[in-house]
Each structure stands twice: as C-alpha cells, then as structure tokens.
Amino acid sequence: MLGLTPKTIFAFFVLMFLKGSIAMASDFGYVDLKPFINPKSYFIETDTGRVWLEQEEGHIHTIVEISPQFPGGTEALMGFIQSNRRMRHGSAIPQGTVFVTFVVERDGSLSNTRILRGIDPLPEIGADAEAIRLVESMPNWIPGKTRNQVVRTQFNLPIRFTIAG
Numbered sequence: 001m002l003g004l005t006p007k008t009i010f011a012f013f014v015l016m017f018l019k020g021s022i023a024m025a026s027d028f029g030y031v032d033l034k035p036f037i038n039p040k041s042y043f044i045e046t047d048t049g050r051v052w053l054e055q056e057e058g059h060i061h062t063i064v065e066i067s068p069q070f071p072g073g074t075e076a077l078m079g080f081i082q083s084n085r086r087m088r089h090g091s092a093i094p095q096g097t098v099f100v101t102f103v104v105e106r107d108g109s110l111s112n113t114r115i116l117r118g119i120d121p122l123p124e125i126g127a128d129a130e131a132i133r134l135v136e137s138m139p140n141w142i143p144g145k146t147r148n149q150v151v152r153t154q155f156n157l158p159i160r161f162t163i164a165g
Helices: 006-018 074-084 127-136
Strands: 021-026 029-031 045-047 049-052 096-104 110-117 144-147 147-152 153-162
Touching: 045 074, 096 127, 110 127, 127 153
Parallel strands: none
Antiparallel strands: 021 029, 045 049, 096 110, 096 153, 144 147
C-alpha cells in the first residue's frame, strides 16, 4: 500500500473533477464521482463536510448572496434614469415597462445588454432603444458577491416609460 489516506484520495478526486473528469482510475479500481456531486450547488458532499468547487472563469451567476448595486443605491439609479432619459414627447410614443437584462462584470462594468421584454413595435428607435442607451451609459456598478468572492452577475432592470401630462 502507498499509505494514501481517504482525504488524499478524495483530494485526487476533486482535482480530477476540476480538470474535467468525473471518474478516476487508481490502484483501487475505477471510481465514479457522479454520486458525490451536487450539480445545483457546486459542491461535493463528503463525510467531513462540503468541498466547494470553483466556477469557470466566464460563468455568469443569476443568483448571488449580495446583488450588484448601482452606486448610491436604488434612489440614485432612479434619479439617473429620470435625468438621463431622452424621449420625444407625443402620442405615438408607447407607454409601459421595458425589461432590460445585462451582466455586471467583476470590475463593475456592464456588458451583454439586451431587451427581455419590450413595448415598441419599432425597437430600433423608440423606448426599447432608449432603455438600452440608458443602461449602456450608466457608470460602473458595485459587483455582486457569492461566498465573499466578486462574481459576474446577470441583472434584470425594469424601466418605466410614461407620458407626463
């Protein structure tokens, strides 16, 4: 016997899992790791506790412990939208809520901006285009965190358009 402890063997399993393999051949036979993996939570359950697995570099989180935040909070975000919105006034402008999604990167910059649900029949020139322009002109956000690590986070933002009477 090589004097390998169960913890050492388990460390090899985790290393092989992180390298892309879910099984390992050893002196003890071919061991399948699938029963030990919880794909929803990104950890491996052991008799001594949980071993957290690192995410891929480009992974985008949709659920985080601390959500991304506009600098100054929600009130500052609403103020930014109100003061920077540029819409033509007239009866042809649709009213409603445009839902925009984007990714808050680790450095706080915004990327992958797109419309989740729009209100415009002509999205290139109306409220939908204005919503994208607003998001793309925003300053860097405070990024989201999971397990005390800054992560890329998808954020959905509703922007309401109304005609002021």
